[in-house]
Amino acid sequence: MKMSGIGGQAVMEGVMMKNQDKIAIAVRKPNGEIEVKKDTFIGLAQKHKFFGIPILRGMVTFVESLTVGMKALTYSSSFYEEDDVPPTKFETAFNRLFKDKADAVMMVLTVLFSILLTIGLFILVPFVGANFFERYIESAVLLAICEGVLRLALFIGYVLLISQMNDIKRVFMYHGAEHKTINCVEHGYELTVENVRIQSKEHKRCGTSFMVYVLFFSIIFFTCIQVENIIMKMVLRLLLVPVIAGVSYEFIRLAGRSNSKIMHILSRPGMWVQGLTTKEPDDAMIEVAIRSVEEVFDWKEFVESFHGEIDEVKPKKRGFWEDDPAPEDEIDEIYEEIEDEDEKAKKEMAVTMPSDEKQLFNACGDIMPGFLEEEKDEVLDALDRYFESDEKK
Secondary structure (H helix, E strand, O other): OOOOOOEEEEEOOEEEEEEOOEEEEEEEOOOOOEEEEEEEOOOHHHHOHHHHOOOHHHHHHHHHHHHHHHHHHHHHHHHHOOOOOOOOHHHHHHHHHHHHHHHHHHHHHHHHHHHHHHHHHHHHHHHHHHHOOOOOOOOHHHHHHHHHHHHHHHHHHHHHHHOOOHHHHHHHHHHHHHHHHHHHHHOOOOOOHHHHHOOOOOOOOOHHHHHHHHHHHHHHHHHHOOOOOHHHHHHHHHHHHHHHHHHHHHHHHHHHHOOOHHHHHHOHHHHHHHHHHOOOOOHHHHHHHHHHHHHHOOHHHHHHHHHOOHHHOOOOOEOOOOOOEOOHHHHHHHHHHHHHHHHHHHHHOOOOOOOHHHHHHHHHHOOHHHHOOOOOOHHHHHHHHHHHHHHHO
């Protein structure tokens, strides 16, 4: 497996892909056609070397990813808006107040709200819940672990709850299509529907994995750094959130670059949770994901670097773990699951513009990989060499 630098996000009836400064959003319109919007995005780390410092770049990337993700969701949902719905009084007043800058201001407010909601739901709520047990648990370490377990349970419960929504199910199917397409390219296979279909729907560089490791590293940080005052505890957690996000970013970045068995094992918890946020896509969804990749990445040149000639590439059926082949009967079951889930979703779902809550979740879902571009990084290279040398001993 070779890292391509491609990453993306599932949007409403489509997929957004990013490679370096190129962005493409491919959406399946109500009439069945695929609409593609191309754009460019140059992050702060590319403009100023200071923001490319390890840990700090993860903090910056998190905010940038939310911004790009919100824009992609807004674009994709525009194809499914009801034209005859008049603007609300709030929308009218907001547009009158900010005029030409209304969209930009709304985007900033939405990103800020997303960050505050994430911190409130997954940092402060578990903190308050864990303090309820303080009278029963004397050990500060055990209390911090209890808080971490509550945080993880809350996250998994939240994912399970929203996964019952029909439109979210389709987003998760597009999420699977995005992962399968990237896996196909990074394993050196020709980018066709047939080849993509049999790839794993889990991927190391996923926003879901990022969230899992944010929760995991928060346990370590909050266990090691202790204060007695309850107010200072809460303030400390808020101050450490950006640092934890930066550390989690570096871990996901290293995992995506490394083929070592150690990193493969350490990546498993995040990939297990991806089983909740990815579903098997149908061929139409795979076509959308392929179209998005082709707009930002020369996959033919990349595949030739594996095998010399594209015609020589003979793909293997891939299972849950990217290096393991899937049995024939398992592949057949996957195809049946694709057809059943898609047919059920189409019958039950009335296509409407998603609510702010759904857009908020989707924006946090899978954008991080788009910013994990392949570049020279001495720190990560040294860590990768360390893990590989340790395995050979």
